[in-house]
Amino acid sequence: xxxxxxxxxxxxxxxxxxxxxxxxxxxxxxxxxxxxxxxxxxxxxxxxxxxxxxxxxxxxxxxxxxxxxxxxxxxxxxxxxxxxxxxxxxxxxxxxxxxxxxxxxxxxxxxxxxxxxxxxxxxxxxxxxxxxxxxxxxxxxxxx
Amino acid sequence: xxxxxxxxxxxxxxxxxxxxxxxxxxxxxxxxxxxxxxxxxxxxxxxxxxxxxxxxxxxxxxxxxxxxxxxxxxxxxxxxxxxxxxxxxxxxxxxxxxxxxxxxxxxxxxxxxxxxxxxxxxxxxxxxxxxxxxxxxxxxxxxx
DNA sequence: CCTCAATGTTTGATACGTCAAACAATATAA
DNA sequence: TTATATTGTTTGACGTATCAAACATTGAGG
Numbered sequence: 001x002x003x004x005x006x007x008x009x010x011x012x013x014x015x016x017x018x019x020x021x022x023x024x025x026x027x028x029x030x031x032x033x034x035x036x037x038x039x040x041x042x043x044x045x046x047x048x049x050x051x052x053x054x055x056x057x058x059x060x061x062x063x064x065x066x067x068x069x070x071x072x073x074x075x076x077x078x079x080x081x082x083x084x085x086x087x088x089x090x091x092x093x094x095x096x097x098x099x100x101x102x103x104x105x106x107x108x109x110x111x112x113x114x115x116x117x118x119x120x121x122x123x124x125x126x127x128x129x130x131x132x133x134x135x136x137x138x139x140x141x142x143x144x
Numbered sequence: 145x146x147x148x149x150x151x152x153x154x155x156x157x158x159x160x161x162x163x164x165x166x167x168x169x170x171x172x173x174x175x176x177x178x179x180x181x182x183x184x185x186x187x188x189x190x191x192x193x194x195x196x197x198x199x200x201x202x203x204x205x206x207x208x209x210x211x212x213x214x215x216x217x218x219x220x221x222x223x224x225x226x227x228x229x230x231x232x233x234x235x236x237x238x239x240x241x242x243x244x245x246x247x248x249x250x251x252x253x254x255x256x257x258x259x260x261x262x263x264x265x266x267x268x269x270x271x272x273x274x275x276x277x278x279x280x281x282x283x284x285x286x287x288x
Numbered sequence: 289c290c291t292c293a294a295t296g297t298t299t300g301a302t303a304c305g306t307c308a309a310a311c312a313a314t315a316t317a318a
Numbered sequence: 319t320t321a322t323a324t325t326g327t328t329t330g331a332c333g334t335a336t337c338a339a340a341c342a343t344t345g346a347g348g
Contacts, residue, residue: 007269008257009250012166014276016178017203019163021283022156024306029287034160035334052296059161064335066298088296088343106153113152118282120275125151128275131268132158138262139165143173167304168336179304196326208305210328232313232326291348299340306333315324 022116030108035060037109039068040094040102043078048093050083077101166260174252179204181253183212184238184246187222192237194227221245 027033032040038058043049055065069092072078077098083089094102117125171177176184182202187193199209213236216222221242227233238246261269 004266004269005254005257007273008261009253010273011269011276012170012178012253012257012260013182014273014280015159015163015166016182018276018280018283019159020305021203021280022159025283025286026156033334034156038157038160050296059165060334061336062297063299063337067334070298086296086344090297109153109156110149112286113149113156115286116156116279116282117152119278122148124275125148125155127271129151129154129158131264131272131275132155132162134263135260136158136162136165138260139162139169142169142256142259164335177304194326204304205306206327207307207329211304214328230314230326234327289348291346293344293346295342295344297340297342299338301336301338303336304334306331308330310327310329312327313325316322318319318321 026109026112029112030105032105035064036068036072037102037105039065039072040077040098040105043092043094044099044102048091050089050091052089054092072098170253170256173256174249176249179208180212180216181246181249183209183216184221184242184249187236187238188243188246192235194233194235196233198236216242 023034030037035058039054039060042054042057046054051065051069052062055062058065060068069078069080069090073080076095079093079095080090083091120128167178174181179202183198183204186198186201190198195209195213196206199206202209204212213222213224213234217224220239223237223239224234227235264272
């Protein structure tokens with residue numbers, strides 16, 4: 001409520017605008033959506049994990065995760081199977097095809113992000129990451 | 145493509161995640177979506193402007209702007225009329241009701257953003273705004 | 289054992305973006 | 319002035335997120 005609220009409010013606006021500016025361009029440049037690539041990226045690191053675990057790290061709704069993974073399965077990028085120890089949970093893993101394809105996606109992504117961050121110095125990047133993460137933590141607290 | 149790409153890629157991920165964390169909470173806290181409030185906010189400042197002008201400043205697709213404004217008109221927040229000098233353009237303005245309602249929305253928004261930026265110092269805010277705006281400018285350049 | 293709660297996943301309804309194509313209305317130029 | 323390009327807006331098809339409700343499946347307590 002203090003005098004700096006105008007600039008604070010601006011931040012919320014810019015974040016929204018930035019997302020919608022980036023999102024379609026990211027997909028056109030890399031050939032895959034940010035969400036999908038993020039899912040694949042975590043599978044790449046994790047071998048085989050449950051959907052819920054995956055859902056929590058990518059901050060996407062369960063329903064959306066289910067739909068993404070179904071389509072990624074249909075396109076041969078991931079495998080899904082029930083956990084024999086607990087038939088409620090679905091375990092997901094990358095296929096060989098997925099594992100190899102992700103490498104080229106990553107290249108495109110890196111190029112894209114490099115463009116996005118043109119003019120940023122090496123010192124600025126960690127500052128930015130830190131601020132964004134702090135906002136994320138704050139966001140998690142809001143409205144239980 | 146250099147060694148800092150991991151941290152760069154992280155930024156793209158966080159931006160996406162942050163948007164989806166914020167967006168529903170913003171609406172629940174304030175009673176209006178970010179996009180709508182941003183549209184109203186600009187109308188508040190601008191008196192009467194054309195849809196296209198408005199669309200350009202908020203970085204939302206024309207189609208989405210049309211739909212938002214139609215609904216805001218239906219709910220009595222804005223007026224729309226054809227420009228008599230050029231019947232192609234639609235001029236939009238706030239109604240009295242809209243003008244008064246926006247004040248309470250703003251209060252909620254400011255509270256929300258204050259929570260989002262908890263722990264940020266006065267010096268950090270302009271740094272953050274600057275970085276976000278630079279990303280926006282870079283994003284505009286990508287893939288003409 | 290057999291409810292009943294908890295956990296994981298899925299489905300359905302809704303909202304809001306994008307793009308492309310359709311429709312004006314206006315400018316331009318032959 | 320009449321065909322053609324340009325500009326502003328709208329509509330339709332689609333993707334992807336949210337929430338809430340429906341379905342398993344498993345665990346725990348009487």
